Each structure stands twice: as structure tokens, then as C-alpha cells.
Amino acid sequence: MLTRIYKSGQGKYTRLCSGFAVAAVVAFGCWRLYQRLGATDLNLWVVSLVPVGVFAGLAGLIYWLLNKPSVADFMIAAEGELKKVNWSSRREVAVSTVVVIIVVVFMAALLGTTDLVFQMVFGYLLG
Template sequence: MSDDLVQEMPENGEVDSVNEQMVKSPRKPREAGHGGIRLYKPGQGFYTRVGTAIGVGVLILWGGKFLFDELSGMLGSGSSSASYALPLQYGIATGFILVMGLVLYWVVGINRKANDFFIATEGEMKKVNWSTKQEIVRSTKVVVLVTIVMSVFLFAADLLFMMIFSSLGVLRAGPTLLEIFGIKG
């Protein structure tokens, strides 16, 4: 190590102050090109962060539009007496979108706990053993077949119970319903 980074211990082994024990480290120069926007652990958990930002961003925009529409009804922007209503609507909706956008940036870009969660989530998703296309097609065929068989079975059971309860007089199925299925009552 060079002399300018580490102070040497005195030869007698005694240390005069705590500062002499500390290792001096050079100060890192500020990196250019960030424009004041910094991200916690950039490059890690990228897809999880982007997906979260897009999903929540859509919800924020929808919330702004919803707020704008609700304020329209509350302020009566259609009447001529409320000339302040439309600018107030736009101002409140835009303010909501901006504030929530900053909160989203804080959660997705700066908050350490949330970003550690996103990074861990993406790491776990990389460990998942995804099914092949053939397995998915086979499973889908089984689900569709079982659904069709169960539908036919339940239809037949319903028809049977309808006939039994109609013949006992418990169920008043109109003759048109019985005629639809070709049953003479």
C-alpha cells in the first residue's frame, strides 16, 4: 500500500489517537451522467422493477383519470358559474399523478427494502423450472377434456333430477322446458 493511503504505526507500538488507527481512503469522485437521479443497485432486478413500474404506472394514470371524472361531477364543470372547475380538475388530477409518480420512483428506484425484495424475486424466478411447450399443451388438453366430460355429466344429472322432481310435482317445469329436451310429461 502507498504511504498516502495508510498511516504507519509508531515504532514504539503506542498509538497516540484513534485517528492514527484508521485507514485513510481516498474519496470517490462523483460519477457524471446521472443528472441527479440515482438508483439503488442499478442493473439488479431490472425486469421486476420495470414490470412493477409499468403496472403501478398504469394504475396511477387510471387513478388520475378517475379523480378527474369524479371531480367533474362534484364541481359541476358543465355549468357556466364554475369557471374555476376545469382548471381545478386538471390541477388536482395532474398533482395526483405527479405525487404518485414520485412515490413510485422512490419505491422502485430508491427504497432499499423494496428493491432488495425485487432483486430477490427476480433471482428466485431464475431458479424456477418452467414447463416445456409440450407439457403445457398436454396439460391443457387434459383440462379441456375433463371440463367437457364434467359438463356433460352435470347436464345429464340436472336433466335427470328435473325429470324426477317434475314427475313428483315438486318442480314446476313448464311444458316448454320439457319439450325442448323431447320429454313428454
């Protein structure tokens, strides 16, 4: 019962990627815990086994959460919605990026010119 995957054929990639992402965060946290414990004068077994135990416990929790019906149904629905999205083509993304860069450069030049004019006006009035 605990090892059965809820709706195993549905939402596979969403659950798999989410699980790996959370496991990577947990692994990084356990690595930092190992480093912190290594800086103390604890026994090597304690320094090594505590992070491994924390990782194993949290990995089990991740597995349980990803197979919990409410979470799994949400992930399945999210993957279904992502399949409905009409993604932009490479050309549309490139053109939009160029437009954004041009607008940002133009606004930076406009704001820089305005700042320079205000500096000159207030320098003349105050100085």
C-alpha cells in the first residue's frame, strides 16, 4: 500500500521533476548539515549518519507526498494545463527579446538625459 504509485500513468513527468527538484534541495541542505557537523568535535559516525538519516527520512516524506491523492491530482491537472498552452515560436521569442532590449536602452538614455538636464539646471540655480 505504501509503495503503490497513485495513478502511475498520469502526471509522471511533473511528479518526477518535482520530486528530483525537492530532493536536490534536501540533498544540498543535508550536505550543509554535514559540513556544519564536521566543524564540531563530534564522532565521525554521528557527523555522517545524521545527514544521511535526515535525507532518507525526507526522501520518504517526498515520496509519500507526491503519491498523496490530493497532491498527485494537482500535479496531474497542472501537467494537463501545461499541455494546453500555446507556446511561442523561437522567432516570436527572439523578436520580443529584441524589442524589450531596444525599449530598455531607449528608456535608459531618456532617463540619463533627463538626469543630466536636471543636474545642469539645479547646478546653475544653486551654484
